[in-house]
Amino acid sequence: MPNHLQVNSEIGTLREVLVHRPGPELENITPDTMKDLLFDDVPFLKIAQQEHNQFTALLKQHHVKPIYIERLLKEILCNEDVKTGFIQDYLAQFALDPVQIQTTAAYLQTLPAADLATTVYAGLRSETVELPEDYHQPFVLPPLPNAYFTRDPQATIGNGVTINPMTFAARKPESFIFSWIVDHHPRFRNTTTWLQPTLPTHLEGGDELVLNQNTLALGISERTTHAAALTLAEHLFNDPASTFEMVIAIHIPHNHAMMHLDTVFTMVNRDQFTIFPGIMDQDYQLNIEIFRPNGKGGVKIKQAHHLQPVLKEALGLSEIDLIETGGGDAIIAPREQWNDGSNNLAIAPGEVITYDRNYRSIQLMRSHGLTVHEIPSSELARGRGGARCMSQPLWRDDI
Numbered sequence: 001m002p003n004h005l006q007v008n009s010e011i012g013t014l015r016e017v018l019v020h021r022p023g024p025e026l027e028n029i030t031p032d033t034m035k036d037l038l039f040d041d042v043p044f045l046k047i048a049q050q051e052h053n054q055f056t057a058l059l060k061q062h063h064v065k066p067i068y069i070e071r072l073l074k075e076i077l078c079n080e081d082v083k084t085g086f087i088q089d090y091l092a093q094f095a096l097d098p099v100q101i102q103t104t105a106a107y108l109q110t111l112p113a114a115d116l117a118t119t120v121y122a123g124l125r126s127e128t129v130e131l132p133e134d135y136h137q138p139f140v141l142p143p144l145p146n147a148y149f150t151r152d153p154q155a156t157i158g159n160g161v162t163i164n165p166m167t168f169a170a171r172k173p174e175s176f177i178f179s180w181i182v183d184h185h186p187r188f189r190n191t192t193t194w195l196q197p198t199l200p201t202h203l204e205g206g207d208e209l210v211l212n213q214n215t216l217a218l219g220i221s222e223r224t225t226h227a228a229a230l231t232l233a234e235h236l237f238n239d240p241a242s243t244f245e246m247v248i249a250i251h252i253p254h255n256h257a258m259m260h261l262d263t264v265f266t267m268v269n270r271d272q273f274t275i276f277p278g279i280m281d282q283d284y285q286l287n288i289e290i291f292r293p294n295g296k297g298g299v300k301i302k303q304a305h306h307l308q309p310v311l312k313e314a315l316g317l318s319e320i321d322l323i324e325t326g327g328g329d330a331i332i333a334p335r336e337q338w339n340d341g342s343n344n345l346a347i348a349p350g351e352v353i354t355y356d357r358n359y360r361s362i363q364l365m366r367s368h369g370l371t372v373h374e375i376p377s378s379e380l381a382r383g384r385g386g387a388r389c390m391s392q393p394l395w396r397d398d399i
């Protein structure tokens with residue numbers, strides 16, 4: 001089994017992937033907090049877990065090892081010094097006064113590592129720690145219901161990772177957890193980090209697509225700024241450990257339905273992509289910027305408006321097959337996009353995992369020669385993320 005990181009494409013045979021099984025945090029969403037927690041509904045936990053189990057079972061059937069991030073967290077928390085440091089630093093992220101911090105830290109310190117890890121994801125109800133009476137919030141630690149979308153707070157690019165500066169408060173603790181795992185878990189010893197979560201702007205993993213070992217596609221979106229994309233490109237171009245020479249920055253609409261590039265565009269084979277046509281105008285144009293090193297440590301930028309020629313050049317191909325979500329139909333396409341019909345996880349070239357409900361997009365992918373494995377999606381889809389969002393590859397074979 002590989003012991004380090006290798007992701008030089010979106011489609012190379014997948015061997016190892018970071019996941020999180022949805023837990024009690026999903027039951028800590030209420031109609032009042034739903035929007036801030038980036039959910040559109042309150043999922044039924046039991047069914048969400050069954051669906052997620054089917055996802056991981058399918059991965060295992062295809063010899064992909066799921067690594068549970070909550071387990072990595074538990075493992076580092078078994079070290080008492082790490083546990084104490086983690087608790088202090090974790091609490092410092094939230095609006096708590098010194099007494100509240102001390103009371104909560106004392107409680108968390110009593111928990112065994114596994115329970116502490118579960119609590120970090122689930123959130124901590126205020127009454128559990130008997131805080132001073134002037135604390136009126138229902139939670140002293142917030143629930144992290146988006147944690148099953150492991151794609152976003154962290155991303156593997158080549159042999160390194162980005163630990164992402166997240167856009168919304170609801171997801172910032174997830175990057176914090178990963179940075180502790182990178183610093184303390186042997187699985188990540190000597191990991192190169194391309195981007196730190198302290199960057200004063202934002203960039204998320206759903207916007208990071210590794211097209212090949214030289215080319216990264218980045219969404220400029222609700223969650224990833226132009227400034228952050230430039231910073232990442234500079235780091236990748238200048239770090240001798242990186243093989244990347246080109247970033248294709250693709251501007252997409254800024255809204256919740258398409259919060260990341262991978263909700264509208266995924267690579268599924270050497271020359272095939274799924275795409276939601278709603279990101280292009282009637283002439284199939286969109287706003288693209290190509291970043292390359294300028295030879296002086298900076299980035300030079302070229303504009304483009306059509307995706308196909310840009311992809312052909314980057315991948316050295318004469319043809320590209322863009323498969324439109326829902327066949328591009330005015331009703332089917334947006335409906336299936338909303339339920340992650342464009343969010344496919346390639347487990348090998350031409351072989352993907354996707355949500356069963358998007359049957360029109362599935363038919364179409366099959367008619368374009370792809371092998372499609374379906375997973376159930378009634379509850380998981382309520383968080384607005386599909387198979388790609390629920391997985392963070394640590395190792396893909398090179399193609």
Ligand SMILES: NC(=[NH2+])NCCC[C@H](N)C(=O)O
Pocket residue numbers: 037038039146149151152171205206207259260262263383384385386388389
């Ligand atoms: N890679 C993705 N498309 N992730 C989807 C994340 C969905 C999550 N509810 C959020 O808004 O952050």
